Amino acid sequence: MINLAQKDISHTFGKFVVTAMGVGMLLGIVLIMIGVYRGLIVDATILVHDVSADIWVVQEDTLGPFAEASRIHEDLKNTLKTTQGIDKAEAMTFQNIQLYTNNKPLRVTAVGYDPFGEINPINAEHLIEGRTLKQSHYEVVVSSETGLKLNEKINLGRNQYTVVGITKKTVASSGDPLIYLSLKDAQEVQFSFSNATIRNDKARGNAQQSDLHLVNAIVCSVKKGYNIALVANDISQWKHLSTFTQDEQEEILIKNVVEKSSKQIGLFTVILVIVSTIIIGLIIYTMTLEKIKEISIMKLIGIPDSIIIKMIVQETVLLGFFAFVFGNIFSYFTYDKFPKRVILEVPDALMLFGVILVASVIASFVGVGKVVHADPTVAIGG
Amino acid sequence: MSTQQSIKIENLVKEFGKGDSLLRVIDGASFTVNKGELIALIAPSGAGKTTLLMMIGCVINPTSGTIWLGDEKVYEDKWITHNSRKIRREKIGFIFQAHYLIPFLNVIENVTLVPQTNGVSEKQAKADAMKLLEYLDIADKAYSKPSALSGGQNQRVAIARALANNPQIILADEPTAALDSARALSVIQMLKKIATEQNVAIIMVTHDERMVQRCDKIMKIENKKIVFETVDVPS
Ligand SMILES: Nc1ncnc2c1ncn2[C@@H]1O[C@H](COP(=O)(O)OP(=O)(O)OP(=O)(O)O)[C@@H](O)[C@H]1O
Ligand SMILES: [Mg+2]
Numbered sequence: 001m002i003n004l005a006q007k008d009i010s011h012t013f014g015k016f017v018v019t020a021m022g023v024g025m026l027l028g029i030v031l032i033m034i035g036v037y038r039g040l041i042v043d044a045t046i047l048v049h050d051v052s053a054d055i056w057v058v059q060e061d062t063l064g065p066f067a068e069a070s071r072i073h074e075d076l077k078n079t080l081k082t083t084q085g086i087d088k089a090e091a092m093t094f095q096n097i098q099l100y101t102n103n104k105p106l107r108v109t110a111v112g113y114d115p116f117g118e119i120n121p122i123n124a125e126h127l128i129e130g131r132t133l134k135q136s137h138y139e140v141v142v143s144s145e146t147g148l149k150l151n152e153k154i155n156l157g158r159n160q161y162t163v164v165g166i167t168k169k170t171v172a173s174s175g176d177p178l179i180y181l182s183l184k185d186a187q188e189v190q191f192s193f194s195n196a197t198i199r200n201d202k203a204r205g206n207a208q209q210s211d212l213h214l215v216n217a218i219v220c221s222v223k224k225g226y227n228i229a230l231v232a233n234d235i236s237q238w239k240h241l242s243t244f245t246q247d248e249q250e251e252i253l254i255k256n257v258v259e260k261s262s263k264q265i266g267l268f269t270v271i272l273v274i275v276s277t278i279i280i281g282l283i284i285y286t287m288t289l290e291k292i293k294e295i296s297i298m299k300l301i302g303i304p305d306s307i308i309i310k311m312i313v314q315e316t317v318l319l320g321f322f323a324f325v326f327g328n329i330f331s332y333f334t335y336d337k338f339p340k341r342v343i344l345e346v347p348d349a350l351m352l353f354g355v356i357l358v359a360s361v362i363a364s365f366v367g368v369g370k371v372v373h374a375d376p377t378v379a380i381g382g
Numbered sequence: 383m384s385t386q387q388s389i390k391i392e393n394l395v396k397e398f399g400k401g402d403s404l405l406r407v408i409d410g411a412s413f414t415v416n417k418g419e420l421i422a423l424i425a426p427s428g429a430g431k432t433t434l435l436m437m438i439g440c441v442i443n444p445t446s447g448t449i450w451l452g453d454e455k456v457y458e459d460k461w462i463t464h465n466s467r468k469i470r471r472e473k474i475g476f477i478f479q480a481h482y483l484i485p486f487l488n489v490i491e492n493v494t495l496v497p498q499t500n501g502v503s504e505k506q507a508k509a510d511a512m513k514l515l516e517y518l519d520i521a522d523k524a525y526s527k528p529s530a531l532s533g534g535q536n537q538r539v540a541i542a543r544a545l546a547n548n549p550q551i552i553l554a555d556e557p558t559a560a561l562d563s564a565r566a567l568s569v570i571q572m573l574k575k576i577a578t579e580q581n582v583a584i585i586m587v588t589h590d591e592r593m594v595q596r597c598d599k600i601m602k603i604e605n606k607k608i609v610f611e612t613v614d615v616p617s
Contacts, residue, residue, distance in 0.1 A: 001498050002491050011486035011527070297482045300441060301496055301543070302471025376441055380432065380478055380555070 004307065005314035008291070019283055020319055023276060024326025027356065030272045031331040032338065034348045037265045039341030044173035044253045047111070048246060050123040051092070053219035055232045056244045064242070065094045065216035066173055066249075067256040072241065074183075074213045083235060085226035088118040091215035093186040096176065099154060101147060108146060108179050109172035112186020112215070115139075119219055122167060122180055130165030136182045141165035143177035156181075157189045173253045175340055187212045273355055280323070281363035284316045288367035295371055296379035305372060312367040320360030324353055387450065388551060388583035389415040389438055391608075394447030396433055407433050409606035411447070417550070417581040420574055422594045422613075424587075425603035431587045434603070435553045438585070439474050440466035452550060471496050475544030477554040481536035483528040489515065489539050490524040496547045507546070514542040517572065533560045541569060545576065552576070554586040558593060570596045 009016045047066075048056075056065075057072070057080060064070020080089040093112035098105050113121050115133035122132045122141060130150050133139045140161040142148045152163045161181070170178045181189070191214050222228050232243040244252065288295070295308055328349060335342040396408040407430040415421055425431050436442040438449065440456060440463065449457040451473060456463040463469055470476075483492045493514065494507035502510075515521040518538040520531075528536050537560040544552060552573070558566035570593050577584050577598075585601065586593070594600060600611040 001504070002487065002495060004487075007491065008486040293482075294484050294486070297484065298495075299467065300470070300482075301476055302467045302469075302474070303495065303499055304467055307499060377436060379482055380436070 001307075003314075004311035005318060008311065009315060009318060016319070017322070020322035021326045023280060023283070023319065023323035025330050026272065026276045026279065027323050027327030027352065028330030028334070030269055030276070030352060031327055031344060031349060032335055032342055033265055033269045033272065034352070035331065035335055035342035035344045036338070036340060037262055037269075038343035038345060038348070040175075040261055040265075041254055042343060043171045043175055043341050045250045046170060047094075047109075047121070047172055047178065048249050048253060050126065050170065051119065051121045051219055052123075053119060053246060054222040054228045055086075055220045055235065056246075056249050057089075057218040057220060057235060057239075058216070058242050058244070060240050060242055062242055063252055063256070065092075067252050070216050070242075071214045072216075072218065074187075074215045076239075076241070077218050079239070080218055080220055080235070083231070083239075085222055085231035085234070087221045087223040089218055089220040090114055090117040090119040091183060091218050092121065093183065093190055093216045094172075095186070095190045095216070096172075096174075097156070097189065099146070099156070099179070101154065106146060107176045108143075109174065109176050110186055110189065111178055111180045112183045112190070113180065114183045117183075119221065122165070123170075126167040126170050128166055128168045130163070132165055133180065133182055134164070136184050138162060138185065139164045139182065141167060141180040143170045143179065144168045145171065145177035146179065156185075159185070159188075161185070169341060171341070183215070184212075187214065190214075273352075273359065276323075276356070277359035277363050280316065280320060280360055281366050283319065284312065284364055284367040285370065287315065288312055288370045292370065292374055293379055295374045296376050299374060299376040300379050308371050309368050312371055313361065313364045316360045316364035316367065317357060320356045320363075324356050327352075385453075386416045386418075387414055388417045388419070388452060389413075389585070390448075390450035391438070392448040394434075394437065394449065395445045396430065396437060396442075397445045406606060408437075408444075408603070411603075411606075411608040413601070413608045413610070415583045415585060417583055418577050419599065420577040420584045420597045421586065421599050421601050422588055422597035423585050423601045423603075424589070424594065429603045430606070431603065432555055434608075435555055435585065435587070438551070439476060439553050440469050471499055471547060473550045475547060475549035475552040477541055477544045477552065477557040479556045479559055481528065481533070481540040481560070483536055483539055483543070485528055488525050488527050489520070489531070492528070492539060493543045493546045496543070500547060511542065511546055514545055515539070518542050518569075534562060534565060537561055538565070538569070541572075548580070550582060552582055552584040552586075554584065556587050556589070558588065558590065563592070566590065566593065 058064035058070035059072050062068040062070045074091045077089045077091045080086050095110050097108060097110050099108055111121050115136060132141060138159055138161050140163055142163055144166050148163050150163055150166060154161050172178055191212055222231050228245055232245055235241055236243045298308055331344055335344055392412050394408055394411040398405045423431050437444045444457060446459050490508060490511050493511040497507040498504060512521060515524055518541060520535055520538045523531055558569055573584055574596055576582050595615060597613055600613055602609050
């Protein structure tokens with residue numbers, strides 16, 4: 001039997017391809033939207049992943065240090081080190097600061113860690129240039145997203161720092177690029193009051209000492225053979241601190257930071273899929289209208305509806321299929337041009353493929369309706 | 383009922399519109415066309431020739447009456463057949479004033495579409511179609527699209543399409559209007575040959591006196607009824 005859909009499409013192939021490319025771009029945007037969502041999740045947890053601690057110890061009754069502010073004493077690290085089950089413990093700070101690069105403000109998240117400590121938040125896999133910190137002062141490792149180059153000098157607070165290393169794709173859950181400082185520098189930036197503040201506070205009779213021994217969290221690793229949850233539970237019960245395992249910390253980040261954007265992006269994706277379905281439906285409708293005379297003739301010479309409907313449905317599904325292929329090509333060549341991380345995953349594409357197949361079949365109904373109601377005498381017209 | 387009867391019409395009425403705009407085009411037509419007969423249908427424009435052919439072809443609904451195709455009663459004040467399209471593709475060949483070929487199919491696909499729908503194998507359908515196309519002197523265009531053919535060439539393809547399903551009845555609405563007189567004559571000779579050799583009943587609308595002379599009978603629509611005349615063969 002002659003495949004009518006294939007014949008019709010090859011008859012107007014150029015038009016078909018251009019149409020499929022147009023719809024394909026729309027589907028490409030859908031894929032990128034999903035990719036942005038996947039990227040958000042990865043970005044949100046990349047820091048926690050890189051630190052790769054078993055337990056995060058933070059200020060009592062807080063969801064710190066990312067979802068809520070948390071301040072604890074640096075010394076606690078020594079107490080924790082002697083706690084049963086704990087292998088390593090290191091103090092860290094996390095804070096948002098504003099950098100000025102080429103006189104342009106740039107928001108970054110600064111991670112303070114002890115360059116001589118046992119837990120390093122810089123993942124060697126992400127370090128693409130230079131080295132990690134080797135001195136306790138005035139060195140900084142930055143994420144390539146900051147645009148800073150190796151050996152470049154930047155001002156932070158009252159001091160000047162040298163870029164000694166560059167990491168790639170390291171961002172905070174907010175999407176801001178990360179920079180890494182020594183713990184002492186970070187504490188100074190975070191906790192030391194400026195001269196003006198000290199003067200003002202004195203004037204108000206409320207003089208405070210800068211406490212340079214605070215940190216935002218202490219990250220610990222657990223010895224082999226110990227149950228992480230039990231160790232964490234012990235710490236929170238006896239030391240009046242809040243603890244989170246790596247999984248819990250990730251969960252907090254994903255929940256607090258990503259949930260809203262995921263709803264937003266999910267809604268966007270759903271709307272785009274509906275729009276694509278409507279557009280495919282409209283295209284098939286006009287394609288059917290253009291062929292209405294031929295459809296009338298076929299009905300007139302006795303071709304059953306089933307064969308004509310098969311043609312319409314096959315054309316729609318083919319359009320959906322080619323649009324999907326173009327969508328993948330389009331997203332593949334554009335995804336790394338987006339400022340935020342976009343992650344294209346095969347299961348997402350397959351899911352979209354299924355959705356598009358169903359959508360195309362639904363979209364073909366309007367064309368099929370036209371076929372069923374086409375009057376065979378239109379062809380002869382008197 | 384005679385086994386020779388191919389089309390039998392009784393008291394056929396066709397009205398268009400309703401109320402004030404009601405138009406009765408055919409008013410109680412009764413006639414029989416036998417197998418193997420080539421009938422010329424002659425009537426002025428607007429008399430209802432196309433309407434009559436389309437009712438016989440089960441395409442448009444009569445208002446009342448009875449239609450027999452072969453020994454099957456297909457209409458009696460309502461359709462008795464529940465698959466008029468099957469009747470069309472198995473029993474009837476249509477030729478229209480314009481060729482009405484499917485533009486996205488090439489010539490041989492246009493000709494083999496109906497036979498293949500009827501279950502004839504692609505190979506067989508193509509072989510049969512090539513014979514018809516050769517007979518109609520258009521075989522060299524078998525793999526061209528209709529848009530690449532002239533009006534007359536397309537009309538010959540349309541004739542091949544109408545013959546491809548070995549119909550028992552051919553309904554032809556001015557089939558030779560788009561052809562030059564030499565080709566028109568050869569088409570009429572072919573229709574005549576098909577009528578006699580394959581026992582096919584053919585009703586052909588024509589205005590051309592030379593075509594009429596080749597036919598067995600003349601059918602006219604007069605006073606919205608059907609009358610027959612014999613053919614005057616010039617000496
Ligand atoms: N669908 C329709 N609705 C209303 N009136 C119609 C319709 N089809 C045909 N008619 C009317 O029926 C009459 C017969 O039309 P028909 O097309 O059968 O004429 P014809 O003999 O084939 O004419 P021609 O030689 O010009 O082709 C005309 O008056 C026409 O206006
Ligand atoms: Mg007519």
